[in-house]
Amino acid sequence: DEPQSMYWLIARSAILAPDRSYVDFLLRPEARFQDGSPITADDVVFSFNTLKKDGDPSYRISYAPIASVIKIDTYHVRFNFSDTSKRELPLIAASMPIFSQAYYAKHDFTQTTLELPLGSGAYRVKSLDQGRNIVYERVKNYWGDKLPVNVGQNNFDIIRYDMYRDETVALEAFKGGEYDFREENVSRAWATNYDCPGLRDGRIKKELIRNEVPQGMQGFIFNTRRSKFADERVRRAIANTLDFEWMNKTLFFNAYQRDTSYFINTPYMATGLPDAKEEALLEPYKNELPPELFTQVFHLPVTDGSGNNRKQLIEADRLLNDAGWVIKDGKRVNAKTDEVLTFEFLLHTPVFERVAAPMRRHLKQLGIETSIRVVDDAQYEKRLETYDFDTVSIWINRGIFFPGNEQLSYWHSFQSSQEGSQNLGGVKSPAVDAMLAKIISAKNEDGLLPAGRALDRILLWQYYMVPHWNLSAYRVAYWDKFGRPKLAPKYSLGFQTWWIDGKKEKQLKAQ
Numbered sequence: 058d059e060p061q062s063m064y065w066l067i068a069r070s071a072i073l074a075p076d077r078s079y080v081d082f083l084l085r086p087e088a089r090f091q092d093g094s095p096i097t098a099d100d101v102v103f104s105f106n107t108l109k110k111d112g113d114p115s116y117r118i119s120y121a122p123i124a125s126v127i128k129i130d131t132y133h134v135r136f137n138f139s140d141t142s143k144r145e146l147p148l149i150a151a152s153m154p155i156f157s158q159a160y161y162a163k164h165d166f167t168q169t170t171l172e173l174p175l176g177s178g179a180y181r182v183k184s185l186d187q188g189r190n191i192v193y194e195r196v197k198n199y200w201g202d203k204l205p206v207n208v209g210q211n212n213f214d215i216i217r218y219d220m221y222r223d224e225t226v227a228l229e230a231f232k233g234g235e236y237d238f239r240e241e242n243v244s245r246a247w248a249t250n251y252d253c254p255g256l257r258d259g260r261i262k263k264e265l266i267r268n269e270v271p272q273g274m275q276g277f278i279f280n281t282r283r284s285k286f287a288d289e290r291v292r293r294a295i296a297n298t299l300d301f302e303w304m305n306k307t308l309f310f311n312a313y314q315r316d317t318s319y320f321i322n323t324p325y326m327a328t329g330l331p332d333a334k335e336e337a338l339l340e341p342y343k344n345e346l347p348p349e350l351f352t353q354v355f356h357l358p359v360t361d362g363s364g365n366n367r368k369q370l371i372e373a374d375r376l377l378n379d380a381g382w383v384i385k386d387g388k389r390v391n392a393k394t395d396e397v398l399t400f401e402f403l404l405h406t407p408v409f410e411r412v413a414a415p416m417r418r419h420l421k422q423l424g425i426e427t428s429i430r431v432v433d434d435a436q437y438e439k440r441l442e443t444y445d446f447d448t449v450s451i452w453i454n455r456g457i458f459f460p461g462n463e464q465l466s467y468w469h470s471f472q473s474s475q476e477g478s479q480n481l482g483g484v485k486s487p488a489v490d491a492m493l494a495k496i497i498s499a500k501n502e503d504g505l506l507p508a509g510r511a512l513d514r515i516l517l518w519q520y521y522m523v524p525h526w527n528l529s530a531y532r533v534a535y536w537d538k539f540g541r542p543k544l545a546p547k548y549s550l551g552f553q554t555w556w557i558d559g560k561k562e563k564q565l566k567a568q
Contacts, residue, residue, distance in 0.1 A: 058546055058547050058548065060458035060459065060548070061148065061458060061459055063148060063151050063152065064205075064206040065085075065204075065206070066088075066201060066204065066206065067084055067085060067088045067096055067155055067177070068082040068083060068084055068085065068151070069083050069084065069085045070082075070083045071083070071147070071151065073147055076141060077138065077141040077146075077147075078137065078138055078141055079135050079136060079137045079138060080135070080136050080138075080146075080147045080150055080151075081129065081133065081134070081135050081136075082101070082133075082134050082135075082136075082150075082151070083132060083133055084096060084097065084098065084101075084132040084133070084134070085132075085200075086132055087200050088177065088200055088201070089177065089200045090157050090160070090175055090176070090177045091175055091176055091177060091181050091196060092157075092160075092175060094157065094159060096155060096157075096177060097131050097132060098128040098129065098130065098131060098132060098133060098134040099128060099158050100155055100156065100157055100158050101126060101128075101134045101153075101155055102126050102127065102128055102134065103156065103158035103161070104153060104154065104155045104156045104158075105120065105123070105126040105136075105153060106126070107156065107161070107166055108120065108153070108154075109123075111166055111167050113477065114466075114472070114475045114476070114477045114478045114479075115466040115478065115479055117475075118465050118466055118469070118471065118472060118475075118478075119149055119462055119463075119465075119466070120149070122138055122139050122140040122143050122146055123136055123137070123138060123139070123146065123149075123150065124137045124138060124139040125137045136150040142497075142498040142500075143462065143497045143498060144461075144497070144498070144499065144500055145461045145462050145497065149462055155177065157175050157177075160175045171185060171187060173185065177200075178196070178199075178201075179195060179196055179199045179201065179202070179207065179210075179211040180193040180194065180195055180196060180211070180216065181193065181194060181196055183215070188220060189219070189220055190217055190218060190219045190220060191217070191218050192215060192216070192217045192218075193215070193216045193217075194214065194215055195211060195213065195214050195215070199211070209542070209554055210553045210554055211553060212553075212554070212555065212556035212557070213556070213557065217236075219235070219236055224243065224246070224406070224407075224408060227239075228246060228250055228251075231534065232251070232253040232255060232256075232261070234255070234536065237535060237536045237538065237539075238533070238534075238535040238536075238539075238552070239533065239534050239535065240531060240532065240533050240550075241532040241533070241534060242408075242532070243408055244308070244309040244310050244312040244313065244528075245308065245309070245310065247310075247312070247532050248310040248312075251263055251534060255536070256534075258568070259537065260536060260537055260565060260568060261534060261535070261536055261537065262534065262535055262536075262537050263533075263534045264531075264532075264533055264534075265530045265531070265532055266530060266531040266533060266545065266550065267529060267530045268529055268530060268531060268547065268548065268549070268550070269322060269529065269547045269548060270322065270455065270456055270529065270547075270548050270549070271320060271321060271322040271323045271454065271455065271456060271457055271458055272316070272321040272322055272455060272527035272529060273319060273320070273321060273452060273453050273454030273455040273456070273457060274316050274318070274319040274321070274452070274453050274454060274516075274522060274524060275316060275450070275451070275452040275453075275455075275524075275525040275526070275527065276316060276450065276451070276522035276523050276524045276525045277402070277448045277449070277450055277522060277523040277525075278448060278449060278450075278451050278481050278482045278521060278522045279292050279295075279447075279448055279482060279520075279521060279522070279523075280444055280446055280447055280448065280481065280482065280483055281482055281483045281484065281485075281521070282444055282473070282483035283447060284396075285391075285396070285398055285400065286400075286447075288380045288381075289347060289518075289519050289520055290376040290377070290379055290380040291376070291377065291380050291382065291398075292519075292520035292521065292523075293373075293376055293520045294372075294373035294374075294376040294377045294380075294423070295373070295416075295420065295425075295523060296357070296358075296520050296523045296524075297358050297366075297369040297370065297372055297373040297376075298366075298369070298370070298373060298416045298419035298420050298423070299415075299416050299523050300360050300362075300364065300366045300369070300415060300419070301315050301357070301359075301360075301526065302359060302360045302361065302362035303360060303362050303363065303364045303366070303415070304412070304415060305362075305526065306362050307364075308411060308412075309526070312528060313526035313527060313528055314526060314527060314528075315357060315524060315525075315526055316524040316525055316526055316527055317355075317357060317517075317524065318513055318517070319453065319454050319512075319513050319516050319517070320454060320457070320460065320509060320513055321527060322529065323457075323458060323459075324506060325459075325460055325505075325506065325509035325510055325513060326510070326513060327355065327510045327511070327513040327514035327517060328354075328510075329354055330351075330352070330353075330354060331350070331351060331510075331511070331514065332507070334506075334507035335507045335510055335511045335514070336351070337507075338491070338492065338495060338507055338508060338511045339351070339488070339511055339514070339515075341491070342487060342488035342491065345486065345487060345488050346488055346515065346518065346519075347518045347519070349518065350514060350515070350518040355514065355517045355518060357524060358372075366419065370419060370422060370423060373423055374423060377389060377398075377423065381393060382398055384424050387424060388424050388426070389423060389424035389425045397426070398424070398425050398426075399425065399426045399427065399428075400425075400427055400447035400448060401427065401428045401429070401430050401446070401447045401448070402417075402427065402428070402429045402430070402447075402448055402449075403430050403432070403437070403440060403446040403447065403448065403449045404429060404430065404431045404432075404437075404449070404450065405431065405432060405433070405434055405437035406431070407431055409450055410429055410431070412450075412525075413427075413429055414429075416523075417429075441481060442476060442477045443476060444476075444481070444483065448523075449481065450525070451481060451522075453467055453522075454467075456548070458548075459505065459509075460496050460505070460508075460509040460512065461496065461497060462497055464493055464496060464497075464512065465493055465497065466478060466479040466480065467479050467480060467484075468480060468482075468484045468486075468489050468493060468512075468516070469484075469489070469490060469493055470484070470485040470486065470487075470489075470490050473485045482521045482522070484521060486515070486519070488515055489512065489515055489516070492508050492511050492512040492515065493512065495507075495508035495511075496508045496509060496512065531550050533550070536565060537561055537565060538557055538558060538561050538562040538565050539555045539556065539557065539558060539561070540555065540556050540557070540558035540561070541554065541555040541556070542554055
């Protein structure tokens with residue numbers, strides 16, 4: 058319930074230098090890895106250096122302003138900052154995962170492995186059946202069990218995740234009692250596929266649990282490294298082919314509302330026209346940005362829900378022609394190069410085929426041929442890492458209350474050429490980079506609000522994504538064996554605070 062607040066776990070306290078040039082962490086002597094060895098400053102130093110050198114590329118950009126991490130003594134470590142203007146650095150340092158230096162002296166951090174890893178938390182991996190399931194067991198005598206932040210959490214002795222390659226099979230397995238808890242992401246399944254004896258007789262509970270989580274932006278993101286998507290007008294034209302009103306009525310049982318910001322449910326949503334502070338930030342980049350950004354309120358196309366979005370397609374045709382993509386022999390081609398405009402929807406689940414299909418029909422009316430490729434998770438991740446795609450569906454900024462350092466990995470020009478980065482769109486924009494610099498250096502809300510709203514405004518008007526939709530609720534179904542606190546958190550499902558109710562479990566088994 059406290060955005061941008063952290064409670065000590067491995068550390069017992071921290072000291073921030075008055076000039077913000079460093080932060081010291083004093084570690085708990087009782088903190089232990091699961092083999093019983095103490096967590097020390099040496100492990101913290103090792104973890105920082107390893108993540109910065111061999112970790113995911115996002116660590117390198119997040120940790121770039123951290124000049125060094127040094128051991129003061131066994132349980133005292135210091136993070137030295139090279140840029141004191143970045144307000145989030147102490148929190149970024151505080152959230153760093155800690156690995157055992159002794160363990161990785163014998164194991165190669167850069168290599169994948171099926172050997173069960175050494176952690177320091179409340180659960181350890183008990184077993185793994187590759188591609189089928191992974192089982193966690195609660196650690197007996199977990200060193201942090203009595204810390205106030207952990208009291209009431211970590212209540213299950215065993216947590217098992219089963220893997221299913223098909224959503225239909227997974228749902229049927231749930232209804233058959235093969236597993237206990239399920240969060241549903243497909244509106245059609247939620248509306249029509251849960252009717253079963255267990256639900257009818259009350260053994261299965263089906264709930265819509267409202268929340269206040271910032272929804273961020275879900276949508277199809279364009280790979281602008283590919284020349285066909287380099288022009289904002291082309292991206293905007295393609296966005297016009299998504300008829301949300303028809304899809305929401307026909308496919309989604311009117312469950313959703315449209316994504317209209319990268320910071321939904323936060324004060325950083327761009328609304329109305331830019332105010333004076335926003336305009337001052339945006340003015341130096343006026344030549345780079347669409348002129349409408351300064352004179353019009355951003356609105357996505359709205360249809361009557363009939364499925365006939367002729368007005369939007371006429372506008373899309375105009376945008377494509379203006380961008381130099383014309384109709385020739387029934388196909389949309391580049392007037393200068395004769396390149397045919399085609400692209401592929403890359404998916405890792407068949408669920409989104411029904412989302413892409415209506416768009417494809419409208420795109421074909423515009424002379425644009427498209428295809429759908431559904432690949433397994435491993436191939437999907439590899440193609441994203443190497444930017445081998447035209448467009449994919451992603452979800453950005455869910456749960457982000459205050460835009461900060463994480464925005465660099467999504468949008469900064471430096472990340473556009475870093476293989477494996479989160480800048481999937483290949484965004485390279487001086488205006489975006491400038492807003493990011495303002496965001497991470499803002500010292501208070503007066504500085505952060507206009508920078509966050511300006512970034513949102515740029516991303517929307519540049520149509521880097523075709524916005525999808527959101528639901529400010531959890532759709533959960535579970536076998537009635539759980540107890541849970543009466544007070545639910547605003548920003549989380551809080552499943553880690555649930556427990557097995559012995560009486561309910563006994564009744565369930567008796568039925």
